[in-house]
Amino acid sequence: MLDIQGLRKSFGGVVATDNVTMGIEAGELHAIIGPNGAGKTTLIAQLSGDLAPDAGHVLFGGKDITTVPTHRRSHFGLARSFQITSVFMGLSVIDNVALAVQAHDGHSFRFWQPATTQARLRKPALEVLEKVGLIDRAGSIASALSHGERRQLEIAMALATKPSFMLLDEPMAGMGVEESAAMVEILRSLKGEKTILLVEHDMDVVFALADRISVLVYGRIVATGKPEAIRQNADVRQAYLGEA
Amino acid sequence: MSDTASAQLNDHLRVPDFFGSSTGRVVTLVFMAVLLLVPVAAHFLGIRLQLVSLDFITRILCLAIAAVSLNLILGFGGMISFGHAAFIGIGAYCVGIPAYHGYGSAWLHFPLAVVASAAFALITGAISLRTRGVYFIMITMAFAQMGYYFFLSLEEYGGDDGLTIYSRSVFGIIDIEDKMVLFLLTYACLVAAIYSVYRIVNSRFGMVVRGCNSNEARMKALGYNTYAYKLTAYVIAGGMCGLAGALLGNFTTFISPDMMSWSRSGELMFMVILGGTGSLFGPVFGAVTFVFIEELLSSFTTYWALPFGILLILSVLFIKGGLNGLIQRGWKRD
Amino acid sequence: MSTLFLIQFLNGLQLGVLLFLLAAGLTLVFGIMDFVNLAHGSLYMVGAFFCATLTFWTGSFVWAALLAIPLTALVGLVLEIGVIRHLYQRDHLDHVLATFGFILIADTLVHLIWGPEGIAIPLPGYLRGQVEVLPGIIFPTFRLVIIGSGLLVAFGLYWLIGRTRLGMLIRAGASNRTMVSALGIDIKTLFTAVFALGAVLAGLAGMLIAPITEATIGMGNDIIITAFVVIIVGGIGSMKGAFIGALLIGLIDTLGRSFLDDILKLFIPINAAETAGPAISSMLIYLIMAAVLAFRPQGLFPPKVR
DSSP: OEEEEEEEEEETTEEEEEEEEEEEOTTOEEEEEOOTTSSHHHHHHHHHTSSOOSEEEEEETTEEOTTOOHHHHHHHTEEEEOSSOOOOTTSBHHHHHHHHHHTTSSOOOOOSSBSTTOHHHHHHHHHHHHHHTOGGGTTSBGGGSOHHHHHHHHHHHHHTTOOSEEEEEOTTTTOOHHHHHHHHHHHHHHBTTBEEEEEOSOHHHHHHHOSEEEEEETTEEEEEEOHHHHHHOHHHHHHHHOOO | OOHHHHHHHGGGGOOOSSSOSHHHHHHHHHHHHHHHHHHHHHHHHTOOOGGGSHHHHHHHHHHHHHHHHHHIIIIITOOOOSOTHHHHHHHHHHHHHHHHTTOOBHHHHHHHHHHHHHHHHHHHHHHHTTSOTHHHHHHHHHHHHHHHHHHHHOGGGTGGGOEEOSSOOBBTTBOTTSHHHHHHHHHHHHHHHHHHHHHHHHBHHHHHHHHHHHHHHHHHHHTOOHHHHHHHHHHHHHHHHHHHHHHHHHHHSEEOGGGGSHHHHHHHHHHHHHHOTTOSSHHHHHHHHHHHHHHHHHHHOTTTHHHHHHHHHHHHHHOSSHHHHHHHTTTOOO | OHHHHHHHHHHHHHHHHHHHHHHHHHHHHHHHHOOOOTTHHHHHHHHHHHHHHHHHHHSOHHHHHHHHHHHHHHHHHHHHHHTGGGTTTSOHHHHHHHHHHHHHHHHHHHHHHHOSSOBOOOOOHHHHSEEEEETTEEEEHHHHHHHHHHHHHHHHHHHHHHHSHHHHHHHHHHHOHHHHHHTTOOHHHHHHHHHHHHHHHHHHHHHHHHHHHOBOTTHHHHHHHHHHHHHHHHOTTOHHHHHHHHHHHHHHHHHHHHHHHHHHHTTSOHHHHHHHHHHHHHHHHHHHHHHHHHHOTTOSSOOSOO
16 A cells, blocks of 8 residues: 655765665554664655655555655545644644544635534544544643543544544653553554554554564664564564674 | 643634633723724814824824734744735835826725735745745845835835825725824724634634644644645735735825835834734734834933833743733733 | 946955855854844944944054954853843744844944944055056955955854864754753853854954945844845855855845846836836845745755754
């Protein structure tokens, strides 16, 4: 579904993405792991369209989207969540999600009618909130949410754009044990329904959820395979544990 | 960025009500009523005090409309435009130049002012908005300066010396040569401008523009072409400010490139900040306070700009959320 | 025509060098402290007025300029320590507003101290004359001095930033301010020094132009926008961009004003050209800026890290 071909990006002399080629199949949950500084963030930025690669291509559903701007990728069905919580703190939970719904409900060059009372935005928003378990908090201002709830809202906003493919950038970042468990449940419920590329530090989560795992080290994919295979892989052990 | 810091940054997304808090409602209504009734009363009672005269208040109202329009992009849209006075100048010349050639109809002047300013906003905005941060500040400033030099070079229309408008725009039965009528028209325009901004910022379009202000990367990821929405907001603000310029040109009956010099833009910006960005009536509070302080200080000393400059710096350092913030909190610190 | 062209070329160079002195300070202060200083033009004015007074006290423009340089640095120091350093943590909007307040204060203070009239600065005899730079091309000596001093400063800055420890700190500070702190270097002092350096460069530009134009109130308020155009075109934060941008803008502005209507006359009726010429040439540098930005939103030489 998402094909990455020979992607390359360097900053000055530092190669952050080094000839990355990988494919994510429709319906799978594919995880990317790698030590800090491996170039995960740079890779994601190129997939989401925030950074232009120096070389290589990104194909989505067979279509070359390498030069397609971020906002148009969303309309192809590619959604993302952010590592740093990027919800609108001043808006209520439902308005956050409604703003995501609105992005895919025709153009927004409508200047006069109030947006926040429109049923055609609120109804789908409520459905998404139901799905991620935030329905009870619909009326709260986002800044009043706990960290874990904000991370859930982050996922809800991505979901509200009705994506076929979700790019999840460390959804567990900064979470406690209980919060993580709730997030794992959400991810599990999405599994199979959406194609997911998950970037995550929490190895337990990755090995529990992923269909396949790719390991990124110094901008290169050093291994791709099923969780068991990756667990056994010598290169991976070396990258993570320094074992020779 | 910590979550608290971004929560503060995101505060401007919260503008559900027209007047804000209940304290805000009372203060705002009283303030707007005073702004309407005091100069009218002073006029009929023959009070000859500059600070309550129709002329003085009309000038403030024109600037307030400009500040309201700037607030749409600066306060709600987060676009720090330092060239807003250009639109005032263009609006004013759209009255002055046709009038100079003998075309006096308001139905020509005002639409022309709005369209020309909006067109200038479209062209300069299309380039400026490709950049961000400090580039945007400097580029808007430079484009306004370009307008300044353009009108300066037009010797036919007075160049540096400016252009006198011998008769105000002709509206048919509404005669704005009568300063009471011009005052009321300007007041009505201000109220209409505030109400329009209110509708716009709460509309689907406004949600997008405010969202861009809070977190543009998120808006793009959600699928919004943020550039197009920001540019549209910039054009709307430009057009609205052109209207303010046309009114100001009619009021002063004398226009010069100085109306669009960059210190004028800076003053407009201060009115918005002083009043409180992202509030509907803040720019009006800001404009009134700014011009009043300026007028009072300049009546005491020719060196009024010295204490004024100090006040400006102090207000940057110490007033958070502007005057509107103080009013909404009922003057309590929180 | 070619004589006139060469003379105007030198005039353009002189403006360019002046713009470089202003733009260098702006771009240093922005590149390193991420601070937008609208009041940079006020330092230009202050330099000119110091120089004017000192010329009357010492009787020599050269001595006056040499004394005015540390004085301008002092003003920069006081400004930085008193107010500016409290603003680094604020956003650009606050920078712009506070320094805008400064302009009002500076203009009024100058008015209070020196009065409303401009002050002419007499040059010593040996700077007042003209020299034949090329056969048939006669050019004022002092304007050559401006060009020479500007190029000298440019070379000095190149050396300072590329070769010295301070320059290394400056380059490190621009790209990595935590690293500088980690090295145990007092970043506050570094910032103050850089701001004072910027002030000196601006003041020097003011001193150099004042004998030609007089020292006047608000003299910095127009040229500072042109300096903004320079660093926008060159790439904000880049010294190389400031230098090339300044020469480019200086030349284009000067040559445009002198020759544009003649060039236009080749293509459009003379009457139209005489109206359009001044209008277009007064907007020329802004149009160039727009054109550069349309293709390179970060300017011609964007700094590598930012």
